[in-house]
Amino acid sequence: MEYTRKFADKLSVEQVKIELLNTAYGNGDTFLAKLDPRTLFIWYLFFGIIPWFIHDVRVLIGMCLFMMVTTYMAKISPLIIFILCLGLLGQGGYLLVVSLFFGGNWTTMLPLLVLTVKLSTISLASISVFCSMNPDKLSDGLLKIKVPGQVSFSIAYGYRMLPTLIEEYHHVFQSFRLRGKTPEKHGFLYIRSIAYFVKIAMLSFYPLLLSTAKSARTTVEALETKGSMYGFNHPEVKKLKLASLKMKRQDYLFLLGSAIYVIALFILL
Amino acid sequence: MATLNQRYTLTQSQKMMVFILSMSLYGLSNMITELVPSAYLGPIEFSIEYFAFIPLTLCILFHPLYAAIGASLGEVIFGELMLGQFGGFGELEKFIAFSLAMYVAGTFVRDPKNKLQVGTAAILGVVIHQAISAMVDILKVWVGVEELEAVPGLAESVVVVEGFAFLNDVLFSGILFALLPTLYLVPRLYGKIEPLLGMKPRDRHDRYSLGEIVGPRLIVTGIFLAAAAFLFEYLSEAGFNVEWEADFLEMFGDWFIWVSLGVALIVAIITITFMIKKKSNTNAADQQEEKIPS
Numbered sequence: 001m002e003y004t005r006k007f008a009d010k011l012s013v014e015q016v017k018i019e020l021l022n023t024a025y026g027n028g029d030t031f032l033a034k035l036d037p038r039t040l041f042i043w044y045l046f047f048g049i050i051p052w053f054i055h056d057v058r059v060l061i062g063m064c065l066f067m068m069v070t071t072y073m074a075k076i077s078p079l080i081i082f083i084l085c086l087g088l089l090g091q092g093g094y095l096l097v098v099s100l101f102f103g104g105n106w107t108t109m110l111p112l113l114v115l116t117v118k119l120s121t122i123s124l125a126s127i128s129v130f131c132s133m134n135p136d137k138l139s140d141g142l143l144k145i146k147v148p149g150q151v152s153f154s155i156a157y158g159y160r161m162l163p164t165l166i167e168e169y170h171h172v173f174q175s176f177r178l179r180g181k182t183p184e185k186h187g188f189l190y191i192r193s194i195a196y197f198v199k200i201a202m203l204s205f206y207p208l209l210l211s212t213a214k215s216a217r218t219t220v221e222a223l224e225t226k227g228s229m230y231g232f233n234h235p236e237v238k239k240l241k242l243a244s245l246k247m248k249r250q251d252y253l254f255l256l257g258s259a260i261y262v263i264a265l266f267i268l269l
Numbered sequence: 270m271a272t273l274n275q276r277y278t279l280t281q282s283q284k285m286m287v288f289i290l291s292m293s294l295y296g297l298s299n300m301i302t303e304l305v306p307s308a309y310l311g312p313i314e315f316s317i318e319y320f321a322f323i324p325l326t327l328c329i330l331f332h333p334l335y336a337a338i339g340a341s342l343g344e345v346i347f348g349e350l351m352l353g354q355f356g357g358f359g360e361l362e363k364f365i366a367f368s369l370a371m372y373v374a375g376t377f378v379r380d381p382k383n384k385l386q387v388g389t390a391a392i393l394g395v396v397i398h399q400a401i402s403a404m405v406d407i408l409k410v411w412v413g414v415e416e417l418e419a420v421p422g423l424a425e426s427v428v429v430v431e432g433f434a435f436l437n438d439v440l441f442s443g444i445l446f447a448l449l450p451t452l453y454l455v456p457r458l459y460g461k462i463e464p465l466l467g468m469k470p471r472d473r474h475d476r477y478s479l480g481e482i483v484g485p486r487l488i489v490t491g492i493f494l495a496a497a498a499f500l501f502e503y504l505s506e507a508g509f510n511v512e513w514e515a516d517f518l519e520m521f522g523d524w525f526i527w528v529s530l531g532v533a534l535i536v537a538i539i540t541i542t543f544m545i546k547k548k549s550n551t552n553a554a555d556q557q558e559e560k561i562p563s
Contacts (some may be wrong), residue, residue: 024529044279109384115410128487130350138350141328151287151342154288154289154292154342154346155346155350156341157289157292157293158292158293158343158347158350159295161293162293162296162300162347165297165326166297166300167291167296169301197318198445201301202320202322202446202450205294205298205320205322205323205450205454206454206457206458208294208297209290209294209323209458209462210458210461210462210465212290212293212294213286213290213462213465213466214465216286216287216289216290216293216466217465217467218284218467219286219289220282220285220286220289221282223282224282229281229282229285
């Protein structure tokens with residue numbers, strides 16, 4: 001069980017909470033973070049979809065380079081980039097091995113590489129957009145583009161409640177461990193211990209379901225008291241709430257710059 | 270006894286409670302499963318794919334639509350957005366597939382005390398979800414890779430990989446993390462958790478499925494969602510074909526951008542329509558139920 005223990009040491013509950021808050025609020029001073037959420041949505045609407053329909057390798061590589069620049073500008077934490085690379089390599093590699101097994105040869109590499117470039121362009125675009133918006137901005141932006149108030153409320157609620165929920169879950173999990181008995185032998189490949197921990201992890205949800213039900217009720221009662229349900233459905237309230245969102249000159253410049261770059265890619269390559 | 274044949278209605282606040290409950294719990298479980306590493310035994314992956322039992326339990330105990338949408342949103346917010354792994358439009362497909370699967374599973378159960386129904390619903394939910402996501406994944410590679418025919422073995426290999434993953438997920442995750450815990454939790458929570466949200470437990474006379482007033486609307490929404498998912502995939506495939514047959518990409522690059530933008534617009538419209546539809550669904554004449562003080 002040393003693996004689990006090491007893992008638990010590195011990933012203490014406090015650490016997870018700090019990391020989460022860091023991802024959420026860590027980079028508020030980058031260039032992308034200062035842009036209006038709508039600009040970022042429009043930008044992402046383009047770079048999240050168009051690469052699927054482009055099969056010209058040079059244009060794709062050009063776009064990918066552009067995404068790398070924006071990702072660098074957004075100061076994304078290396079951990080997230082690392083997870084992304086691992087995922088991309090894993091998927092591509094797995095497909096390659098299996099298609100070799102089915103009688104393909106090394107020419108299989110090229111289309112798969114193109115697919116990987118495509119996927120990484122899209123993922124980098126989404127990472128640089130969504131990591132540079134803090135939750136307040138994101139939920140305001142969503143509200144502005146007419147997404148129902150419940151959704152933007154849920155985002156704010158999620159960021160607020162998650163640390164509490166994790167802590168509560170951790171307490172329940174620990175008390176299950178205290179009262180229970182770990183298997184005496186690890187079994188083949190730690191199978192018994194793993195099964196034991198997974199079982200506890202699932203059982204812990206039983207008390208949590210009940211306590212979360214209570215807190216959900218309290219939350220909704222508080223929402224009613226504040227008249228949030230009224231606010232979700234009335235445009236005047238929204239207008240007042242979102243008065244701070246403005247498209248500034250840098251927003252237009254950013255969009256224009258991106259557009260010129262993409263058109264240049266198509267013309268020059 | 271007048272309440273026996275009433276349809277199962279919830280007030281706006283009760284819907285919101287179910288939504289929040291499902292969102293925060295499934296979100297939390299998602300975060301846990303994201304952090305737990307997975308083990309490989311050859312090509313077989315033993316990982317905790319997801320704790321599907323949480324949305325399944327909630328869909329069976331409460332109104333399935335709100336529980337299902339809440340769970341999907343929880344996954345997007347907690348599991349993706351907060352961990353900095355938000356996939357953007359890719360999440361749309363996950364959202365639709367998962368809500369649809371959980372909703373169908375929830376409506377399947379008429380009587381939460383009937384273990385056979387609960388078990389079948391749990392497996393049904395997992396099968397629907399995994400089948401949709403496997404199909405989408407296969408289509409993604411078929412659309413995304415240009416010379417599919419030119420590469421021997423790629424097309425078949427994708428189908429094999431995805432089919433294998435499908436079986437693996439249904440048999441491993443489906444039984445261990447959906448069927449067994451759902452069978453354990455539903456009878457224990459039934460009648461206990463509902464009073465905490467101020468509503469009465471579902472019984473076999475409460476029906477909101479086929480043939481009732483809310484039923485058709487919700488089913489139309491479900492079909493609409495499925496159609497949207499397929500339309501999205503079909504359109505991307507069609508876009509691919511046009512481009513593939515005509516190799517004047519460089520000359521008419523801008524034109525293709527407009528085609529793609531059109532696709533984006535359609536997707537956006539579908540999403541917004543879906544949201545509006547959802548909103549109008551929640552406006553169904555609410556009826557205050559007798560509240561049980563907690």
